[in-house]
Amino acid sequence: MSEPAPRSSYANGSVANIVRSLLVIGVIVAALIAIVPRVNSVSQPPVDVPGASVEVAKESGWPIERPVALPDGWKATSVRYVRSTGGLMTWHAGYQTPTGNYIALEQTKDATAAWVEAQTNRAAHTGEVQAGGRTWGTYVRSGKVQNSLVHRAQGPTELTTIVTGTGTFEELEAFAGTLRPVRTS
Structure with a gap:
């Protein structure tokens, strides 16, 4: 051993x-x-606002809008058609501005005061501006950076449209000026 x-x-x-x-x-x-x-940065897959808008317009029968010919530097970040405040179906398209701010388009039919209040984050009405051939109410949320433009439907064939986010009013107005009806044919 x-x-x-x-x-x-x-x-x-x-x-x-x-x-x-x-x-x-x-x-x-x-x-x-x-x-x-x-990974230094996370990139998300491209968002197809034009394609989604055509599908939503066909499905809903609504005269929804989307931005057309945004200047260079704008990036689509989100798109959806979902039930929102008060059970109202809402068309949403979100964008990042060239300066890094966020701007969203929100549209619905037969908007209620509660829906507008929810989309503007209970912001105070501060005045009016002209953009894209329409009169928009301006809303500012104090204590939180959120500016909004609200165009209320003028008749039964029109949607209430809100352009809202962390963008400046100049960015919101420029965005509102690019909104065009979605063609389904």
Whole structure:
């Protein structure tokens, strides 16, 4: 029978051995962190507002609008047709402006005061402006950066339209000026 190998002095469990082990593990972890690639920014898939708007216009039969020929730098970020405040179906298209602000288009048929209040985040009515050939009410939410333009339906064949977000009123008005009816044919 052969004699067992002598026991290593590193197996004695001293504080110095624990510190050396932790240092080795730390070097390995640091090396792994250094070589694993990290994402600097998250990009979302492109949002097809024109395609979605045609489908919603066909499905709803509403005269919905969408922005046409926005200047360079505007990026579509969201689009949906969902039930909103008071059970009202709402057409929504969201955009990031060239300055990094957010602007959304919200439209519904037979809008209630509660729906307008919810979309403007209970903002105070502050005046009126002209944009895109229409008169818009201006709304400012104090304490939170949210500006809104509200054009209330003028008849049974028109939708209430809200342009809202963190954009400046100049950006909101420029956006409102690009709104055009969606053609379904």
